[in-house]
Amino acid sequence: MSELRVEALDAAYGHSQVLFGVAFEVERGETLALMGRNGAGKSTTFKAIAGLLPPRAGRVLVRGQDVAGRKPYRIARAGIGFVPEDRQVFPEHTVEENLEIAEREGIGGRDWNRARAFEMFPMLAPLRSRYAGRLSGGEQQMLTIARCLMGNPAVLLLDEPSEGLAPLIVQEIGRLIRSLRELGTTIVLAEQNSRFCLSVATRVAVIDKGSIVWAGTAEDFRAQPELQARYLQV
Ligand SMILES: Nc1ncnc2c1ncn2[C@@H]1O[C@H](COP(=O)(O)OP(=O)(O)OP(=O)(O)O)[C@@H](O)[C@H]1O
Ligand SMILES: [Mg+2]
Structure with a gap:
């Protein structure tokens, strides 16, 4: 059974439909790049999966269970961890408190806790007593990802984690x-x-005008530069 299977997803903002039958599947342990x-509809796809924009049609199966249209907190409990484009930390709380608030046994088990987060995100360890509002953009991005992991999700959705960050931080996020x-x-x-995507992904799905237009392995994608020219800015 797939960890996440999206079927025929339609989504709209008011009268303007943005997703048209989006479908893809992610197996356990895969890193799928939605490019x-x-x-094109990347963030809308994530919002529809995570319940922030309830889909108009389609199914969102998390380990076989359809969560489409449920409230975001219930979808999170069902195993979807969502890191949105805008970094979300509690600025008035310390790094450590931000993690503590989010710590929870989840569907993915109980592997993640603060101690492990500080091992995995060595940049955050020396900052544990600092207010999250005083971190740099890159540090806030790390903290947002770490917070999401504290919920022990089955699937982690990362919306443009490298956007607007300095090259060194982008490398660090890639490593992570x-x-x-x-x-x-x-x-x-x-x-x-x-470039960033292909350095981390095992599979690729290309979305254009609200539909998936290509899907395959990262290797196949690399071998077809015309795909990149056609559907991505180069
Ligand atoms: N809140 C909104 N209200 C109305 N239309 C929206 C809203 N958010 C996004 N859209 C429109 O939906 C379409 C898909 O946007 P979306 O944000 O999903 O794209 P994206 O692939 O994430 O793009 P980007 O790479 O810029 O983040 C775009 O035409 C966009 O203008
Ligand atoms: Mg987006």
Whole structure:
């Protein structure tokens, strides 16, 4: 059974339909890159899965259980961990408190806790007593991902984790995603940056104008530069 299976997902903002039958599947331990240019529908797909924008049609199966249209907190409990584009930390709480608040046994087990987060995110360890609002953008991004892991999700959805960050931090986030993959974490990553994506993904799905137009292995994707020229900004 897939960790996440999205079937025929339609979503709209008011009268403007943005997703048209989006479908893809992620097996345990895979890192799927959802690639597409500006406005293609990557964030909307994540919002529809996570329940922030209830889909108009379709199914969202988390380990076989359809969660489409449920409240976001219930979808989170069913195993979807969502890291949105805008970093979400509690600025008035310390790094450690931010993690503590989010600590919870989840569907993915109880592997993740604060101690492990500080091992996995060595940049955060010396900052544990600092207010989250005083961290740099890159540090906040790390903390947001770490917070999400504290809920022990089955699937981690990362919306453009490298966006707007300095090259060194982007490298660090890439390293982190590869380590998570080695630990067997199931990840879906939305990206426009194909170099970053291909350095971490095992499979690729390309979204254009609200539909999946191509899906395959990262290797196949690399071998077809015309795909990148057609569907991504190069
Ligand atoms: N809150 C909103 N209200 C109305 N339309 C929206 C809203 N958010 C996004 N859209 C529209 O939905 C379409 C898909 O947007 P979405 O944010 O999902 O794209 P994206 O692939 O994440 O793009 P980006 O790479 O810029 O983040 C775009 O045409 C966008 O203008
Ligand atoms: Mg987006």
